[in-house]
Amino acid sequence: MAESAVSFLLNHLSTWLQDERQLLGGLERDIDYIQREMGHMRDFLRVADAKEESNPNLKEWVRQVREISYDVQDVLDDYILRFTHRGTNGLGGLIKKCYASIKDLKARHQIASDIQVINNRLEDASKSQQRYREMYAVMDQGSGPTLSKNEWHDGRGEALFLEEADVVGIEEPKKQLLEWIWSMDNGLEVISVVGMGGLGKTTLVKKIYDDESVKRHFSRHVWIVASDYTDVKHLLANLIKKLVWKTKESPPQELEDMSADEMREFIYEFLQQKNYIIVLDDVWDISRWEAIRFALPKRGVHGCIIITTRFKSISNAACSETNHVYTLEPLSLEESKELFYKKAFPRNPCPPYLKEFAQSILRRCEGLPLAIVVIGGLLATKNNRAEEWELFNRSLGHELEGGDLHRLSKLLSLSYYDLPYYLKYCFLYLSIFPEGDLLEKEKIIRLWIAEGFIQEKPDKTMEEVADGYLNELLSRSLIQVADKAVDGRPRTFRIHDLLRNYIASKSREQNIVAIYGGGNMQWPNKIRRV
Template structure:
């Protein structure tokens, strides 16, 4: 974590020295010295970060380095606030005028003094670095010291008896089925993927030891790879085990063989054999790449079974051999309870007075076997004492730091310490969110960027780099995918396992990464850099001098903050804040204190009652994200055009209950006519298509060539040609939302667009004469929503050959009597909504159409009397919903089910729901 902080400050120092050299004067000399020394220290910090838990003195040294990095950042920001801000605002970059106009030289002397003090501290910690570097100079010393403080119990999974294991029957059966496949010869790789503690090693060991597997292969080898494997040692061990199994001596000169010679030996040994080799706990794709050519792919019949926490490793290893990937799932609720009772009550049943506490504990474990075993074993020592159990539950976060729980925490920590420096801060950032919180990907990405965690990469936007970070955390199984877009792997909502979240909180407190205020007398540490508020600020005690505060974030407040508390939040720091997330916390007007925050990059006002944006918004020259979703703001001031660094602007507002897709359930916002000057914009969602004398918003949009997401509302018919012209200029556009001015005003979008943008999501709301021709050329389109379109001709003919369409919604979009899904159409479609099609009487599905469809939903199609003809052809359909259809349809459906046989076309669909609307509430029945 300290490595991350130092790397961030080094990058900033280098840029600061380069950009402000003429302003810095003598300050620059100290800045260069600090930069160079921190650069030397950074090389050792990765080792120090890993070892600080076992060496209190080293831990103190690491803390000192981190504090120095933070202090250097503070000085830079104070300098920019004092001088660079004035240059930008008042003197238009004229350096000479800044020097002439300085009235307070004391501020400059103060900054110079602070840099000098930091220089002295850097000298001191540099001496300490050499001392610790000598101590931890050899890997033998490192491993020996670590082993003396913690027993690595991962190997115990190999010794568990079958009766001690819960919930492996189905995954074990699947793996054995793959291993027993009667295929002639060759090599296949099976990858078992899942987070630490999920039981991958235990499962594979039970499969490996199964008699049906043993008899299927002539050679069997189990190899633990681990994070710090050495190729030569791994190959020597593998060779010894291979030859030992057939009672042969190791080859002569094995100790002197290099890696290539040993791989050649393994290859020849296995050439005409059937074999199973397990590579347990693989942490690097390089480990597989270094070994893969040691295993013959012809003339033999072999399986490599890999266990790993990394999705990318599992995919890379299995895909090249046309093998299999098994994503190991957590235990079910019943399996979790069985395992827990086995450990906590020694196989007995749970006493009735502990049932509720057990439910809460198991909810936190979320089916993670290791967590269940560790916590269950610990609670077994409490002798079923309800008071002791309650104490444990109430202090679970503190208990995680106890010796009893160290096994689990260390297992999680392995993943944390393995993170590259640029991901450690991103991972710890999940501590700002409440437990079990569902986190929007877009919000998270923008926050990471504003905090300065994202490193620029040539040829990529900061947002693209941040999304790579997110995918890497997902790949490492450190965060979970809670929701996806269009059935792809692109995350929309992510979350963190509750116990992993507790570990993150522990690390975060230790590193003073964030202060969490949730009432109950929380005290803000004097050097708090981030303050996050969960639920309430009442009873919170702030310390004097929160001069280091960089971020204030509010989540899930029951009521907006009072003016007193807002003033306390915004006035407590030194105006260096970069992030201000006030979701639901503001009632009425935006406090003036906000507009004094020169460094502010992220301003979140979602779900507040703010009614207008004052002209002072023009002072926030560094603002990159402005979130005004679901506020009462209906017009933006012209001063917003001064924010030339603004990249993301959200101004739409949902009205009424979400999920009811009426024409006017979303309201937009008026924007200044010259909005095209905000050339950095990547997101512009919710503006209205207004017009001035000599220009229109839709023409200005063509100037925003960086746009990736665009939502425009109140489009008039005459705006259509200009909008189509502008869209041809937006060559990076991925998401497009268009809504007409009135429910009966046609959107004229029939004009050709060449080239077309790489749009993946298209949402058209309002009347169309027909499906625009240019939609056919959107080969990257994955999601299409046509709402209130009132098209007379069957739209499916225009859409059926979209090669990557996964999600289709037709809501009040078609006024014909029938929809015909023809063969070979919609080859990748996985989800379809047919809603409020008032004239629709029948739906026909030809064999070969929608071969991968998983979900079908029909809503408020009152004239439909029969299930879609040919629905039995949809062999992958998992769920079908009929909502608010006619009583005749429901009656017919029930009769068909009762008769069964050929009459019941839905027999192979696992989930069938009938929803009905009653008194504004939906009632769901399973059929």
């Protein structure tokens, strides 16, 4: 997130320097220094953001850089407020101008002093950056890895081993997917399952993949977790290995030396005249689908590809010819209750004195199966003690931040960390809306523009750019449409309660928004928004 803060600052600095350079006077060199040093830091922050959780010193450095970028924004805002209001006429105007010039001298001195303090802090941060850069052997800017999806344990592994008895509400989705599979003619069928993290996409598709009728029908079965592969060649090579392993053959000896196109050609020839099913689980990047799309023959085969993704844009692109996109919905209240009771009370029914707490917790899970399974399993260890349940229900948000639900928090964090920097600000800012509120489209757009979160783009109004940001969050399954206007366009949105809890904690941690919840809450040293 520090990378987002710095990128946000650099974007505004570039625009500001173009428009206001004539007002800088003797501050121009200092501002140029800030822009240059922040630019050097931004690329390394991509490494730091991935490493900071395991290194407290690095985490503190990231926090310092973030606060420096915030303070620079504040100084620039103060400068703009003081020195961009000109235009006086007549004697009265001349007197005001003379009075203002005296005030300007004091203001310029104060702002120059503030900038010098920031530059000193920036110089110290730059020295620390060099130490960390050497520590992680990052020799070139931007060469470090970004946060990898598979560095986070997100529960997908457990989904592959769930028993049928542990799964609830899967009958209708499974029936629909099987109907699509059996209705296919010779050729290539592409099916995608889309929805937010934790809805059970992997679990559903695994039940299809393991179905006895599917096993009998297809002679080749391959399961690929697309997010495990760092590049296209790695994905294609492992697909080849899994295909030939099923036939007890050996992969080509020159596999590692083959180009991506040569690998695609090998797959194309290998699958000719065969019937097969391939699952691409957890697709985050359209390039993962494009990597194998042209390696799959469409004639002389009986092939089925099933994709799971959180991105509507990916699911629509992959299924543009078949239109077989299944949007997985949350469990109903009854299904949620059934699954929760299985996990929280594995041997006995729910005691009457715990039913109110159970209902409250289920409302906040909002039909998210993984959340229900994790929370239910955790509460099963509380030995049905009412005081333990009451405390957990009251502190659910805290548990997501770093308590027993940290695993669930990591699953939610995957979508956040995958956002581009300009969307991270916009998404975290949605935490200002109270729990359960509908988010009005026009209100969100106006607030984003007023806060300066929207980047100008040629031939587009700020409102059109902000509307595109909302559509991208919608495509990533981070928000859902709650209501539409007469013309079919979204009018209000909603955000899952647990996801809102997560972004509220991140907003507080990143000092984007401080939310007052009553009581004796501890405020941060510096508050940017309340």
